Amino acid sequence: MRRARDRIAELTRRSRLLLPVEEVVKDLNRFLRGWTGYFRYGHSATRFKLIETxxxxxxxxxxxxxxxxxxxxxxxxxxxxxxxxGLVDLTGTVVAPRANKPWREKPNTGGERRR
Incomplete structure (x- = not known):
């Protein structure tokens, strides 16, 4: 969470005031979409709301x-x-894990069993 807030602060710092707002929003959206794609599985809706705010x-x-x-x-x-x-909306992007179904097709990167 701290790193995400720091990155948002970095993207909207005062030294970027010469850029158009659309460029800053585009950079923010790129970061938020990537961050959301990584953390969308599980119970992260409250965290998404905090980051969006x-x-x-x-x-x-x-x-x-x-x-x-x-x-x-x-x-x-x-x-x-x-x-x-133009800021992306993070509401409704969380995917809850389904019971008895793995999140990924393979349990490990190589597909081998647990030792």
């Missing part, structure tokens, strides 16, 4: 600073946008 707040802060305003301005800009400024 953190990403939205950081993007709102970035938009506010880009326009030399506060976070409230960025939050309002995101809320009035029909797609939330």
């Amino acid at each position: 953190h990403a939205r707040l950081r993007l709102a802060l970035f938009i506010g600073k880009k326009h030399k305003r506060g976070r409230g301005f960025g939050w309002t800009a995101m809320c009035h946008s029909p797609d939330g400024c």
